[in-house]
Amino acid sequence: DTGVSQDPRHKITKRGQNVTFRCDPISEHNRLYWYRQTLGQGPEFLTYFQNEAQLEKSRLLSDRFSAERPKGSFSTLEIQRTEQGDSAMYLCASSDGVGTGELFFGEGSRLTVL
């Protein structure tokens, strides 16, 4: 499978714990995005990487959130001291930035904070 891969698919955690999600983009894609989607809402932009550089962050990305893409390949999104309001689907997308610049989304990592 050469699509965008995310892991884990579902994470249940207690409030206050730290969680980390991983995204493996399509191999030749140099652009990587994280979005968050809550129930009944469309995805909301969180952050964007071009290769290993994090070039843009939404104000939705509080200090408890950190994202990395250390070698310009896979990316991680860590949430520290989780809150119930963090419960959402975290979507990763990648793009090669040419043509239509289509974003290819993974199936998401669903976070439930108890």
Added chain:
Amino acid sequence: QKEVEQDPGPLSVPEGAIVSLNCTYSNSAFQYFMWYRQYSRKGPELLMYTYSSGNKEDGRFTAQVDKSSKYISLFIRDSQPSDSATYLCAMSDRLYGNNRLAFGKGNQVVVIP
């Protein structure tokens, strides 16, 4: 006011009917307009892409953009049960570099056999 407004009401139609979905937006800088389809517990997948104003047709799907009214539409002809999904409109002002997409809330469409 949100950048993109999409009435999130669910829509149930009989098989073979025409499905009509629409979004409005406030940011006049948006140039690229997309419709994504999202099946339950899956990520969104690109269905239609349109640049600036105009119509685009792909099989049973037609996308329309009216930039003067800041209004976009998606029509699905001869709807099939396999079209049952959530449809999200999305738009962007930048194709290259950060193609940050602003999404609508989505419409859940159910096509009844």
